[in-house]
Each structure stands twice: as C-alpha cells, then as structure tokens.
Amino acid sequence: MESKLSLNWCIYNNEINHEIKYCHNCGKKVEFEDSLKRRQNANGKNIFYFAIYKCSSGHTWNKQIAEFKAVSGLENIDFENKYIKSEYEELSITMLKEKGINEVEISLDELNDKIRLDKFLSSKIIDISRVEIVKLINKGFIKINCNLVKSNVSLKKKDIITLILDSIRK
Numbered sequence: 001m002e003s004k005l006s007l008n009w010c011i012y013n014n015e016i017n018h019e020i021k022y023c024h025n026c027g028k029k030v031e032f033e034d035s036l037k038r039r040q041n042a043n044g045k046n047i048f049y050f051a052i053y054k055c056s057s058g059h060t061w062n063k064q065i066a067e068f069k070a071v072s073g074l075e076n077i078d079f080e081n082k083y084i085k086s087e088y089e090e091l092s093i094t095m096l097k098e099k100g101i102n103e104v105e106i107s108l109d110e111l112n113d114k115i116r117l118d119k120f121l122s123s124k125i126i127d128i129s130r131v132e133i134v135k136l137i138n139k140g141f142i143k144i145n146c147n148l149v150k151s152n153v154s155l156k157k158k159d160i161i162t163l164i165l166d167s168i169r170k
Helices: 093-098 117-124 130-138
Strands: 004-011 018-023 028-042 046-054 060-069 103-111 142-144 160-164
Touching (some): 117 130, 117 142
Parallel strands (some): 004 103
Antiparallel strands (some): 028 046, 046 060, 103 160, 142 160
C-alpha cells in the first residue's frame, strides 16, 4: 500500500525586524519591532496587507507589505489562524518509512529566506547527510514542482518539494 505525506511549511528568517520611525504618541523617533501580527484592509478596489509594528511603549505602526486588486464575488470565511507545531518540523526518513510512507510532498506556503534546496533539506532531515541529499537530487528522487533540478537551486514561495522515499536506503 502506497502512502503519501503532504506537509505545508512556513519558513521564516528567525529574525524580528526593527525600524526606527517617528512615534506620534511618544513625540520622538523610536525603534519599532515587528509584532509578527498581520492585518488586511480594503478600500473597494484594493486590498492592503500590513505588518503591525510596536514601539517599546506599545504604540503601533502599520507597515504596508503587499497590495492586491480586489475581486468581486468572493466571500470571506471566518477562521482562527493559529500556529500549530507539526509532528513533522524535522523529518526522519527511517521513521517515515517505518510508518509506511513512501512519498513526502512539502509545500512551502511561506518562505522569507533565500535558501538552496540541498541546504534546506539537510537542515530539516535529521538522518541523511547533505552529501546524500545531493546524490538523491541528482538521481531525480527529490524534485521541485515535479521537475528535476540541481541541488543548488534556490527555493521560492509556493514551491512543492517531493521526496521519493522508496529510493532512499535507511
């Protein structure tokens, strides 16, 4: 029986951004820190996406990070966006094979770092070395968006990495 594991990962740069701005409430230039909270606002034609920054006194400043054209006829769906730590933050090929999983599909929903495929996978797979990962990529057992790639290719947001575990000896 073939089994496939599909994962959605958001990879952030592990740094909280800071910006020096004039705070109208404090009356001086202060350091604002990214709260890692986001909000959207619409004016009918456009949808704006903001990062919420806070100064040390708790005053907020909204930094626009994206703008989209509004599309008529779409419906808002209420949901609570929570970060839930996955059982699969790191992968063990041995454990996955023991569970009968022979293919892993990783969808990069968010990617703030520029990182190479081989370096990324070597940081996430705990029981295979980077040299072995490069060999698997070169043999076509690790693909991006169903395409054969080189090991030094840079990953992008929305890429789908496919690992074919049957080919990995562990």
